[in-house]
Amino acid sequence: MTSAQQYRAAYFVHDRKFELAECTLSAPAADDVTVDIAYCGICGTDLHIFHGAMPHRLGDRRVLGHEVSGIVSATGDQVNSVRVGDPVAIRPLAPCNNCPACKSGHSHICHNLAFLGIDTDGGFAEKWTVPANTIHKLPASLSLREAALVEPLAVACHNVERGQVKPGEDVLVIGGGPIGLLVAMAARAAGGKVTVSEINPGRLAVIQSIGFDTIDPANQDVAGTINDITGSKGADVVFEVSGSQAGVDCMTEVAAVRGRIVMVAIHPEPPKIDLFRFFWRELELFGARVYEPQNYDQAISLLESGDIATDTMITDEAPLSDIQKAFDALEGSTTAMKSLITINPG
Numbered sequence: 001m002t003s004a005q006q007y008r009a010a011y012f013v014h015d016r017k018f019e020l021a022e023c024t025l026s027a028p029a030a031d032d033v034t035v036d037i038a039y040c041g042i043c044g045t046d047l048h049i050f051h052g053a054m055p056h057r058l059g060d061r062r063v064l065g066h067e068v069s070g071i072v073s074a075t076g077d078q079v080n081s082v083r084v085g086d087p088v089a090i091r092p093l094a095p096c097n098n099c100p101a102c103k104s105g106h107s108h109i110c111h112n113l114a115f116l117g118i119d120t121d122g123g124f125a126e127k128w129t130v131p132a133n134t135i136h137k138l139p140a141s142l143s144l145r146e147a148a149l150v151e152p153l154a155v156a157c158h159n160v161e162r163g164q165v166k167p168g169e170d171v172l173v174i175g176g177g178p179i180g181l182l183v184a185m186a187a188r189a190a191g192g193k194v195t196v197s198e199i200n201p202g203r204l205a206v207i208q209s210i211g212f213d214t215i216d217p218a219n220q221d222v223a224g225t226i227n228d229i230t231g232s233k234g235a236d237v238v239f240e241v242s243g244s245q246a247g248v249d250c251m252t253e254v255a256a257v258r259g260r261i262v263m264v265a266i267h268p269e270p271p272k273i274d275l276f277r278f279f280w281r282e283l284e285l286f287g288a289r290v291y292e293p294q295n296y297d298q299a300i301s302l303l304e305s306g307d308i309a310t311d312t313m314i315t316d317e318a319p320l321s322d323i324q325k326a327f328d329a330l331e332g333s334t335t336a337m338k339s340l341i342t343i344n345p346g
């Protein structure tokens with residue numbers, strides 16, 4: 001038994017405010033692991049919560065953050081899978097293991113899924129204690145800074161897996177924000193010929209800088225351009241990442257015969273979908289939510305391979321004491337991709 005230790009955590013206390021607090025660490029339970037957090041990325045979901053979404057899931061205050069990398073600093077008595085000193089990422093899902101989804105092998109979309117760092121305290125803290133089955137060991141060759149991208153890249157890998165992207169297929173990603181760009185890079189790594197449609201000029205330049213063809217829907221006809229590129233076939237796989245009605249209109253318009261459309265964005269309102277195109281071209285629509293363990297493994301090897309433009313992705317870094325400023329700065333930023341909170345980079 002180790003004695004109690006103090007550590008700092010950033011609590012979100014609603015109304016767009018964070019408060020730093022000293023917490024007391026207790027020894028991990030038998031199946032738990034304590035991780036000294038190196039980096040924790042700010043997710044789009046954290047930003048939605050910052051803006052007032054899902055208050056009922058947070059209680060009076062909550063340590064947010066789930067895109068972490070770090071070093072194991074303590075393990076429970078039953079834990080054999082990792083050791084103190086191991087570099088790790090955390091897959092922040094706690095399924096019930098008892099519902100129809102869990103029993104059919106889809107525990108990542110458990111009916112009663114708890115998301116660590118939203119339904120429980122998370123990773124904007126010096127230490128985070130989590131169940132051992134959420135831990136993925138990192139190779140020594142991967143920096144902890146880059147490894148902060150494992151969680152969002154695992155989302156992208158799950159999307160690409162759902163869309164079954166094959167080498168040589170024409171792929172359109174609608175929306176080139178942080179997740180759209182990771183989807184584009186994961187689809188390219190799977191062999192897809194990827195075009196990204198994005199409306200923001202600042203982002204367009206970034207996307208072009210890492211070698212993607214782009215379409216600006218404000219000034220170009222997306223479907224016409226895709227038809228030109230593909231000899232009027234259309235895109236074999238379309239990822240809707242924009243979360244806009246215009247994106248949903250576009251996704252059915254550009255899809256090839258028997259094209260696959262993956263719904264990546266979480267739309268604030270149920271969008272109107274042109275079902276006629278589903279009949280006409282025998283399209284398929286795929287839902288995709290979070291990730292499965294293998295998507296973490298894929299994300300880790302993709303980062304290791306160097307196929308992910310991590311320096312382009314990571315646009316902002318701030319220490320834990322500046323978390324308020326880091327969230328405030330994302331307000332209306334058109335250039336930010338991934339903003340990291342640097343906690344204990346080692």
Ligand SMILES: [Zn+2]
Pocket residue numbers: 043044045066067151152
């Ligand atoms: Zn996230």
Ligand SMILES: [Zn+2]
Pocket residue numbers: 095096097098099100101102103107110111112113
């Ligand atoms: Zn379940």
